[in-house]
Amino acid sequence: MRWNLPSDRVPEAWFNVTPHLPEPLQPPLHPATKEPVGPDDLAPLFPMALIGQEVSAEPWVDIPGEVLDILRLWRPTPLVRATRLEQALGTPARIYYKDESVSPAGSHKPNTAVPQAFYNKAEGVKRLSTETGAGQWGSALSFAGALFDIDVMVYMVRASYEQKPYRRILMETWGGRVVPSPVDDPSHPGSLGTAISDAVRDAATRDDTHYSLGSVLNHVLLHQTVIGQEAKEQLELAGERLPDVIIGCCGGGSNLGGLALPFVPDAGVRLVAVEPSSCPTLTGGRFDYDFGDTAGMTPLLPMYTLGHDFIPPPIHAGGLRYHGDSPIISNLVKAGRMEAVAYPQGKVFEAALQFARTQGTIPAPETAHAIRAVVDEALAAKEEGTERVILFGYSGHGLLDLQAYDDYLNDRLDA
Ligand SMILES: *Cc1c(COP(=O)(O)O)cnc(C)c1O
Numbered sequence: 001m002r003w004n005l006p007s008d009r010v011p012e013a014w015f016n017v018t019p020h021l022p023e024p025l026q027p028p029l030h031p032a033t034k035e036p037v038g039p040d041d042l043a044p045l046f047p048m049a050l051i052g053q054e055v056s057a058e059p060w061v062d063i064p065g066e067v068l069d070i071l072r073l074w075r076p077t078p079l080v081r082a083t084r085l086e087q088a089l090g091t092p093a094r095i096y097y098k099d100e101s102v103s104p105a106g107s108h109k110p111n112t113a114v115p116q117a118f119y120n121k122a123e124g125v126k127r128l129s130t131e132t133g134a135g136q137w138g139s140a141l142s143f144a145g146a147l148f149d150i151d152v153m154v155y156m157v158r159a160s161y162e163q164k165p166y167r168r169i170l171m172e173t174w175g176g177r178v179v180p181s182p183v184d185d186p187s188h189p190g191s192l193g194t195a196i197s198d199a200v201r202d203a204a205t206r207d208d209t210h211y212s213l214g215s216v217l218n219h220v221l222l223h224q225t226v227i228g229q230e231a232k233e234q235l236e237l238a239g240e241r242l243p244d245v246i247i248g249c250c251g252g253g254s255n256l257g258g259l260a261l262p263f264v265p266d267a268g269v270r271l272v273a274v275e276p277s278s279c280p281t282l283t284g285g286r287f288d289y290d291f292g293d294t295a296g297m298t299p300l301l302p303m304y305t306l307g308h309d310f311i312p313p314p315i316h317a318g319g320l321r322y323h324g325d326s327p328i329i330s331n332l333v334k335a336g337r338m339e340a341v342a343y344p345q346g347k348v349f350e351a352a353l354q355f356a357r358t359q360g361t362i363p364a365p366e367t368a369h370a371i372r373a374v375v376d377e378a379l380a381a382k383e384e385g386t387e388r389v390i391l392f393g394y395s396g397h398g399l400l401d402l403q404a405y406d407d408y409l410n411d412r413l414d415a
Helices: 048-055 065-071 083-089 110-122 136-148 158-163 165-173 192-204 218-224 226-237 254-263 327-334 345-356 365-384 402-409
Strands: 013-015 060-062 079-081 094-099 127-132 151-157 177-181 209-211 245-249 270-276 286-291 300-305 339-343 389-394
Touching: 013 218, 013 226, 048 110, 048 218, 065 110, 079 226, 083 094, 083 345, 083 365, 094 226, 110 127, 110 136, 110 218, 127 136, 127 192, 136 151, 136 165, 151 158, 151 165, 151 192, 158 177, 165 177, 177 192, 192 209, 218 226, 218 254, 218 327, 226 254, 226 389, 245 254, 245 365, 254 270, 254 327, 254 389, 270 327, 270 365, 300 327, 339 345, 339 365, 345 365, 345 402, 365 389
Parallel strands: 094 389, 127 151, 127 209, 151 177, 245 270, 245 389, 270 339
Antiparallel strands: 013 060, 079 094, 286 300
C-alpha cells in the first residue's frame, strides 16, 4: 500500500515543461516600459542561476550535488494507496497520493527553498527576504537558510501572525526573523500580496539582500518537479501505467505543477487544479497581465488574476489565498490542457475529516481541497461503474492547523 524508493533514486535533474507547453509562455513585462524584463531588471532580487532557470528552454536542468544531498534528508517521499478511503467510498477507483508532508517543514515547500538558498549562497548573498501566509513557506526558507548560513527575514500576513503562533515559532527555531505585514499599517489583516510588497521592498532597498518567492515563478515549479518524477516511477512499482487523472490544490501552483508537469507530455492524463471558491483565481478570474503583489512593485505576469488589489476572505487555507496564479499553470488552463474546480471551505473540511478518519493522517487545509476533488472523482467513478487511477498531491500535514479543525468541529467555520 506504500511504495518507497531508495535515497539514490531522488531525480538528478529537474523536468522543464516549457518545451511541452501547448502555447509559448508570454514573458513578464516591466511595469513602467511594458517591455519584457531582462536579466538586469531582476538581478537586484534574484541570483543569475535562478534568472537563467526562469527563462530556460532546456528540457532538463541538472540538480547540484549539494542540493541533492539535502533533499535526501526526506526524499524520495512515499507514494501511498488510500485503500481505506476507497473502501469507505465504495469506489472502483484506485486512489494514490504522493506524500510531501514528510519534509522537515511538513510540506512540499523545502523542495524549492533548498535550491533557492543554495544558488543565493553561491552568489555570496547573506540575507533573504520573503513573504509567508500561514507560515509554510517562511518555515521552509528558514530551514534552508539555517543549512546555508543565510539570514532569513519573513514578512508574515498579519492575520496569521496573530492567530497562528506555532509556525512563527518554527521559523524562529530555524533562525528566521518574523514580522507582521503590512509593516506600515498595524490595523490591516494583510494578504500574500501585501507581504510580497514588504519583502520585495526590503530586498530592493538593501545591497546585502535578495528576495525569494515560494510559488508562482517558473523556477519554483521547476524545482518541484522531483515530486512528479518520483511518482511516475512509484506508480510503475505499484503496477500501474499512467494515472487517468492527477489532482492538486492550487494557490500559486507549485505543488500541483511539481506533481503534474512531468505528465503534461502524456496526452491522456487529465490534470485538475482545485482552489477555494472564496479565492477563485482560475475558475472566476480573468487571464491578463497583472502585478504579483498588492503595491504593484513586481513585474507584470501573464496569468489568471482576480486583480492585484483583491484581498481574499481569511479562510483557513492560507496558502491558497493568492489573487494570481503561476504563468505555467495559467497557460495550461487557458489552453484547455488542465481543468480547474473550486470548493467552499465547509465541503473541504468534510472531506478532510473523511480522510483523517480512514487513512489516519490529518491533511493541511490546502491539501484538503485536493482531497475534496478526489472524493468527488472517486464517487463519479462509482456512479459510472468504471475503474480509474487517481493520483493526488498530499502537499502537507495539518498538525499546525488544528485551530481550523476545531472551528469546523464546533461550527465556527465560515462556509
Ligand atoms: C503553500 C502551500 C500550498 C499552496 O501553494 P502552491 O504553490 O499552490 O502549492 C498548498 N499546500 C500546502 C501544504 C502549502 O504549504
